[in-house]
Amino acid sequence: MSTIRVLVGTRKGAFILNADASRKSWEVNGPFFGGWEIYHVNASPVDPSRLYASQSNGWFGQLVQRSDDGGTTWQPVGNQFPYAGVPGTHQWYDGTPHPWEFARVWHLEPSLSDPDTVYAGVEDAALFRSSDAGTTWEEVSGLRRHDSGSSWQPGAGGMCLHTIVLDPVDPERIYTAISAAGVFRSDDAGTTWKPVNRGLSSESIPAPEAEVGHCVHRIAMHPSRPDVLFMQKHWDVMRTDDCGESWREVSGDLPSDFGFTIDVHAHEPETIYVVPIKSDSEHYPPDGRLRVYRSRTGGDEWEALSDGLPQRDCYVNVLRDAMAVDSLDPCGIYFGTTGGQVYASANAGDSWAPIVRDLPAVLSVEVQTLP
Numbered sequence: 001m002s003t004i005r006v007l008v009g010t011r012k013g014a015f016i017l018n019a020d021a022s023r024k025s026w027e028v029n030g031p032f033f034g035g036w037e038i039y040h041v042n043a044s045p046v047d048p049s050r051l052y053a054s055q056s057n058g059w060f061g062q063l064v065q066r067s068d069d070g071g072t073t074w075q076p077v078g079n080q081f082p083y084a085g086v087p088g089t090h091q092w093y094d095g096t097p098h099p100w101e102f103a104r105v106w107h108l109e110p111s112l113s114d115p116d117t118v119y120a121g122v123e124d125a126a127l128f129r130s131s132d133a134g135t136t137w138e139e140v141s142g143l144r145r146h147d148s149g150s151s152w153q154p155g156a157g158g159m160c161l162h163t164i165v166l167d168p169v170d171p172e173r174i175y176t177a178i179s180a181a182g183v184f185r186s187d188d189a190g191t192t193w194k195p196v197n198r199g200l201s202s203e204s205i206p207a208p209e210a211e212v213g214h215c216v217h218r219i220a221m222h223p224s225r226p227d228v229l230f231m232q233k234h235w236d237v238m239r240t241d242d243c244g245e246s247w248r249e250v251s252g253d254l255p256s257d258f259g260f261t262i263d264v265h266a267h268e269p270e271t272i273y274v275v276p277i278k279s280d281s282e283h284y285p286p287d288g289r290l291r292v293y294r295s296r297t298g299g300d301e302w303e304a305l306s307d308g309l310p311q312r313d314c315y316v317n318v319l320r321d322a323m324a325v326d327s328l329d330p331c332g333i334y335f336g337t338t339g340g341q342v343y344a345s346a347n348a349g350d351s352w353a354p355i356v357r358d359l360p361a362v363l364s365v366e367v368q369t370l371p
Contacts, residue, residue: 004326005368006334007051008342009038012360014053016071023332023346026355032074033065040321040364042108047115048368052134054105062104064134077134100124100144107321109164113171121161125152125178127190140190143176148195148212155179155215162320168223175244180215185244196244200233217260218320222269230272232262237274239299250299255286260320265348266331270298273333273349275318284315294349308352309343321364328369336362
């Protein structure tokens with residue numbers, strides 16, 4: 001019988017939650033690295049016992065931790081990312097330059113085929129790769145040196161590369177999302193990059209339909225259809241059917257098209273999930289009612305999923321990396337909140353129950369389906 005492992009990164013440590021296929025009773029393990037910000041915890045899809053965690057502290061800097069036994073023990077690796085090449089120069093809106101700085105690792109994305117290869121998206125926005133399980137890192141420098149690099153701007157959370165999507169069919173194709181620059185795609189394993197933001201419009205930037213400058217919060221892909229991606233933007237839920245060459249809005253009848261996270265059902269590539277937030281200044285659910293919205297049509301038409309979620313006086317947020325799905329049938333959906341709750345649905349979102357409450361603010365949620 002399959003088991004489920006939920007990997008949770010929080011403001012003050014990492015937690016690992018385990019259950020059998022019924023997903024009714026959960027064992028909570030942790031905190032690991034108690035007191036440290038764990039921006040992201042992720043697992044290799046090739047070797048499920050190998051986990052990576054991004055450990056950050058304002059005083060002591062950034063570490064990547066690796067476990068080779070499913071999270072029982074950990075060891076620090078890559079404790080100093082190289083500052084590869086000459087730091088780029090970025091421009092603020094007033095035209096004054098500022099140097100590229102390394103602040104933290106936002107996202108870790110293990111290879112789909114090699115257990116020793118893992119990518120890291122960092123702040124300031126840059127992409128790094130390790131071929132030895134995180135021991136040493138090198139910058140995939142073509143991205144930061146793109147001609148548009150000097151025009152990238154920080155979002156409210158910093159100038160971060162927060163999303164990495166690897167194409168399961170074409171191993172040369174990589175997508176990244178940067179706040180606030182947009183989506184970039186490489187078709188040659190990271191050597192060269194192109195912005196793929198046509199169709200996006202952002203009123204908050206000088207040229208609303210510019211090629212670069214959009215605050216993309218997250219992108220998601222179903223592995224059976226790598227040409228189709230969904231996006232939660234600063235405002236707007238978007239969709240592309242041509243690998244990012246053009247995007248169209250699918251916000252439809254959502255109560256708000258502002259949010260951070262988006263994900264796709266494991267077995268239904270046209271079924272997507274978002275968690276609307278009231279606005280870019282009020283980061284909590286509309287009307288204080290926590291609701292996940294599901295579209296079974298790839299966007300435009302949405303239904304509210306609220307059974308088991310708080311429907312009054314709820315003012316939590318769900319951050320960009322804090323939703324994930326399992327591969328069981330029916331599909332399980334999971335998300336964590338800034339209030340420290342992790343909710344799970346074992347029936348594709350029809351009903352929800354908390355796995356655990358009162359954790360530190362949740363930054364990331366990833367799920368493993370284990371045999």
